[in-house]
Structures are given as C-alpha cells and as structure tokens.
Amino acid sequence: MKFASGINRPPYETADGYLQTTEGCSHNHCLFCTYFKDRKFRKSTIEEIEADIRQIPLYFGAPKRIFLQGADGFAADYDVLMKTAELLRKYVPSVETIGGYARIDNFYDKTEQQLRDIAAVCFANPYIGVESGDDVVLKRINKGYTAAQARDVLEKIDASGLPYIVNFLNGAGGHGYGLENAHCTAQLYDGLHMTMVNTSMMTVVPGTPLYRAMEKGIYTESTEREKLEEIHEFVRCLTNDTIFMNEHASNLFHVKCRIPEQKEELLEYIRKFMEESDEKELRSYREMITRAF
Structure with missing residues (x-):
C-alpha cells in the first residue's frame, strides 16, 4: 500500500x-x-x-x-x-x-x-478542521475561508444527514484574543448537530510561518493560562448536544464527556485545573510537545 x-x-x-x-x-x-x-x-x-x-x-x-x-x-x-x-x-x-x-x-x-x-x-464522521469561527483568527492563521463559508458548509452537511466531527484550535488567535475566539467559534457551531467537538491547543513549532511571524513580533503566542481561560469560555458558550473531546497530545488536560449533561462538571474541572496549575510548569509541557512536533 x-x-x-x-x-x-x-x-x-x-x-x-x-x-x-x-x-x-x-x-x-x-x-x-x-x-x-x-x-x-x-x-x-x-x-x-x-x-x-x-x-x-x-x-x-x-x-x-x-x-x-x-x-x-x-x-x-x-x-x-x-x-x-x-x-x-x-x-x-x-x-x-x-x-x-x-x-x-x-x-x-x-x-x-x-x-x-x-x-x-x-x-x-469526517474530521473537519474548522479551527475557528472568528474571521480575524481564520485570516491570522491563513485557513483559506471565512466563518460564513464554514457555516454554509456545515449547515449543508447537517441537512444531508452525514455525521461529522468538528474541531476547535484553542489559542489560535494568540495573546489577548482567546475569549473572542471562544465566543465566535461556539456561535459558529450553535444549532448544528455534529457528533463530536474535538479540541487541540495551539503549539507554535519552529520552522512554521507562524513561528517566523512570532519572531518578527507580528504574532504573540497566548500564555497557557490564556488557553485554559479560552477553553473554559468555549465550553461555557457551547449550546450543542454532542461529545466534547480534549485528548490531543497538545492539550494540557485530557477529557471526553457528553454535553450538556456533563457540562457543569467539565467547567468545574477546568476551573480547578486552572487554580492548581503553574504557568511555568504548563509552559514546560508546551516546550516538550513542541519538540515532539
């Protein structure tokens, strides 16, 4: 093969x-x-x-x-x-x-x-790499489409009855832009019937165009704390009846649960994780994962 x-x-x-x-x-x-x-x-x-x-x-x-x-x-x-x-x-x-x-x-x-x-x-269940529902973020990472185009496609797939999975790239907007990214992406998914929402955390890898943009000061990576605040806000804003999956290696914590049934439990878990986590330790994990990519 x-x-x-x-x-x-x-x-x-x-x-x-x-x-x-x-x-x-x-x-x-x-x-x-x-x-x-x-x-x-x-x-x-x-x-x-x-x-x-x-x-x-x-x-x-x-x-x-x-x-x-x-x-x-x-x-x-x-x-x-x-x-x-x-x-x-x-x-x-x-x-x-x-x-x-x-x-x-x-x-x-x-x-x-x-x-x-x-x-x-x-x-x-094709895994559709939507990444974000925010046009600023989609342009910033050069996805090649707008949030409106993504919504049109997802509505068409939804109407067809083809089961599908979407994702959320936590931290894609960079420093200071997490909550807006969370709101817009949850809004993009509102009313849709995806099988699962899968998430991963932005990891800026040396050699990528985004890393070079960061070196030039054009892009500033979000802190690990910002990523956690963003994923908490994303979950809080999700209205879908679906599976929430957060098991990619780039993620700081790994969970799989059903929302809305387990939504409050998940939010509490993320809040507790934030309270007990140290930015320096979290950053050390991010650097290790960066080398793996």
Whole structure:
C-alpha cells in the first residue's frame, strides 16, 4: 500500500484501516501546520485506490472502519468517493464506516444530495478542521475561508444527514484574543448537530510561518493560562448536544464527556485545573510537545 506522507489520524482512530485517496494537502498554507510539507497535492486515481484496497486485508485484517489518508481525503471527487465505497464493499466487506480528515472547502463542490449519497454508502464522521469561527483568527492563521463559508458548509452537511466531527484550535488567535475566539467559534457551531467537538491547543513549532511571524513580533503566542481561560469560555458558550473531546497530545488536560449533561462538571474541572496549575510548569509541557512536533 502507498502512503505518501505516512499515517496521520486522530488518537481515537487507532484501530482503523487506512487508505490513501489524496496526497498532501489541497490548501497547504495554514501558517501553524507542520504536516504534509513533503508532497504536492494530488488526487489518487481510482486504479491506485483499487490496488490499495485489495491489499487492506494483508495490512489491516478485517477493519470495521477506514480512515482516509492525506490531509483532506474528502477532497477526492464525489464519483471517486462513491466508487471507493463500492470497492471496499467488494474487497473488505468488514468495513462499516469510512472517515478521514476534511477541510471546509472539500464540500464546496458536493451538493446536499451527493452528501446524502455519501452517507448512504457508509461514509461517516469526517474530521473537519474548522479551527475557528472568528474571521480575524481564520485570516491570522491563513485557513483559506471565512466563518460564513464554514457555516454554509456545515449547515449543508447537517441537512444531508452525514455525521461529522468538528474541531476547535484553542489559542489560535494568540495573546489577548482567546475569549473572542471562544465566543465566535461556539456561535459558529450553535444549532448544528455534529457528533463530536474535538479540541487541540495551539503549539507554535519552529520552522512554521507562524513561528517566523512570532519572531518578527507580528504574532504573540497566548500564555497557557490564556488557553485554559479560552477553553473554559468555549465550553461555557457551547449550546450543542454532542461529545466534547480534549485528548490531543497538545492539550494540557485530557477529557471526553457528553454535553450538556456533563457540562457543569467539565467547567468545574477546568476551573480547578486552572487554580492548581503553574504557568511555568504548563509552559514546560508546551516546550516538550513542541519538540515532539
């Protein structure tokens, strides 16, 4: 099997089988990102995909879920995604669902009906890297779309019945901008029906454009305390009935819970964590994680 940039997946997708439908990233200009820099974006041909699917049982046995590889596997064309599902049914009948990373703009060219079709052939819970619902932040990290465009896409996916996951990049706005970022992102998600809201904390890695901007004084990283205040505010403002996941290595604490049922318990946990935490110790953890990236 071919994996142009190695395997990349969220922590909760470790038991999956993997299949490459795209190489690299269709955008590849997010200022904080360190991934997929070794490849230009390219869509796999259906012949390449079929050849890899035939080898899945050799590499992964009989997986129940496939997580598409590439920065945004859902950049693949609708016809290719539908054919991929057909080939998986043929060669790997154990597969029950198909996921993968996705960008907001992966869904511009897919109609609501096409998304219904995709859901009907077992695609479920693409991880959509929304990052923020604040236009200032989205521009600051160069995501390539606006909050309004993100909302339009998420409403279309919501209406189609395709289950999906969104994220929140805690601390993306930098020093002094956390609460605004929290408010706007919670507002973006208001009224939507995502399966899960997954979070990670901004970690500015040497060599990235954002790190160079920080060196020039154009961007100032938020403190660890600011990140905690921001995630507390984000949770406080969330109105969704969903799962809240905070288990990425970049996070200062790890939790998975259901909101709104466990919302107050989560808020109290974050408040207590802030009270008992020392900025110097938290910063030491951030520096360690930075080296890992």
